[in-house]
Amino acid sequence: MKATVLHAPHDVRLDDVEDPVILAPTDAIVRVVATCVCGSDLWNYRGINEFSEPRPIGHEMVGVVEEVGRHVAGMRPGDFVISPFTISDNSCPHCLMGMQTACENLTYFGGTDREGLPMGGAQAEYVRVPLADGTLVPLPETPDAHQIPSLLTLADVMGTGWHAAICAGVHEGDTVCVVGDGAVGLLGVLAARQMGAERIIAMSRHPARQALAVRFGATDIVEERGDEGAERIRELTSGVGADAVLECVGTGDSMEQAMSCARPGAMVGFVGVPHGVRLPVELMFRRNIGLAGGMAPVRQYLPALRDDVLDGVIEPGLVFDLELPLEEVAAGYAAMDERRAVKCLLHV
């Protein structure tokens, strides 16, 4: 089969590899219908996360179950499933508390499973999913083609934006500030709107992303950054600051921006993998600004968000502004790397 392999920074290829097979009775083999490129894949693509040998890549996909191990009870071949970006058993104490990204049996696509056996990446024709019952979320029936992009966002970016809003404690009537206009930030806007935020300020200087933010529910756009950006947020909030802030980037600058936009007593929800972030503990103490978040337990949010997509309540798939066949995966990476695309969907 064909699978995406990162050979070196900026060198991503669709290689011929062996088809995955059932290795454990709790495995499922999924035929991928759609996959996509994630902002966090770019950390590897850009060589910021080091790696020494070619590695399979991709961790977001929807598809059809091809085969299941004998212990898999929750799905059958032919079922359409959504996979969160992490493998979890959904039965350990952390999973039961909704923290599937802290699962005692947590593993990742492109890594090794809990038996030490290699797992492929999700940017491929087929993928083996360990702990299928705990990980995959089936749909009652095969969705319409137009629903596929939205369902695919539930594998990561929609659930991650949702987590940011949950961790920021967004409440009805709040003024929310969203730092980051990537897919996660844009879907953080959508999440905040769904949670009843009255005013949603998206920080973005990119016209197409601004338009998408507005479509998802942003009421204000702030183009300024740094001190000027914080000053604009203060102006927009009568000098008070935002009731909740979503930090959806993960850099030192973006975290500083988020902290500077929060009103005293507010929470910053952070979901960008931190790279070079140093937290200003004295400022947080003095202004009572809290921070919560981390690797999003999208598995927790998936069933409810799936229903919202199927019911047409939300359409997070609008975040895909580039669709390519899997064969052109390298072009998808390049477009996202150069910020020509917000997020690239790959048809398989």
Added chain:
Amino acid sequence: MKATVLHAPHDVRLDDVEDPVILAPTDAIVRVVATCVCGSDLWNYRGINEFSEPRPIGHEMVGVVEEVGRHVAGMRPGDFVISPFTISDNSCPHCLMGMQTACENLTYFGGTDREGLPMGGAQAEYVRVPLADGTLVPLPETPDAHQIPSLLTLADVMGTGWHAAICAGVHEGDTVCVVGDGAVGLLGVLAARQMGAERIIAMSRHPARQALAVRFGATDIVEERGDEGAERIRELTSGVGADAVLECVGTGDSMEQAMSCARPGAMVGFVGVPHGVRLPVELMFRRNIGLAGGMAPVRQYLPALRDDVLDGVIEPGLVFDLELPLEEVAAGYAAMDERRAVKCLLHV
């Protein structure tokens, strides 16, 4: 009148100073009935916070209103009042959201008021309180003598322990871990019990403080610290970690301890003024451990806690294990500095 003045590290004296007078129409003069020494006073006493000249000290007191300025409407001479440790107007946007420690007119005892006029400390016979209506909380009648210690804790330590538990998100049925066995930590135990925690683990190696923790509601005591302490918490929580952690010290070690005891998805509520704390952002992200807290808006919690004290629901005054006349204030500092006393009350 007599007032406590810190002349140099470890040199605290009761000096003769001028009586305070009304300087603004929103001022009140309060005759102090009881005051106390705070753990945060020790940062100054020990010379860790630098200062160049003698300074009045003390920020916790209850007393009787002696005189009010012509704009003070909420109290009259003769009223018994509790003062939070900060001056606030209780009418700006931050105060209205319950964040009185971020008040637009925030000032401190022993500093200067918003007009730049000097304010005395609270370890004195009398004290001028600016913005009296916003700051002081009157009682319906003069309390019994046995209620004075508990009411005095509402000036700071009880409200601060309460804030730690609020910020840690303590819920009914939770397992809560409290780091720090000073007055704030002990009252954090009491706060967690009031919020319905089922299991409260106090980290303490001091027998008298352990006993007090148990009296306030601790169900378990952990004497170990560092990795061993974290391991003990894991043992006590079936390997999961605590649902909520209260960090009531403010050092790098105590913060590290708090983070290591939290289960994935838990919040650490922190109220110890940070000294040398560096937050482990990668660990927080990986394990979804949040942090919230800061300088406690005790004014927010004061009316409800006052009622709980007057109704006999809580008795936080048990935290005072040393009572001295104001004349012996220096002995009170020494006892707390040497950890011979948890908290020293000074009768005026």
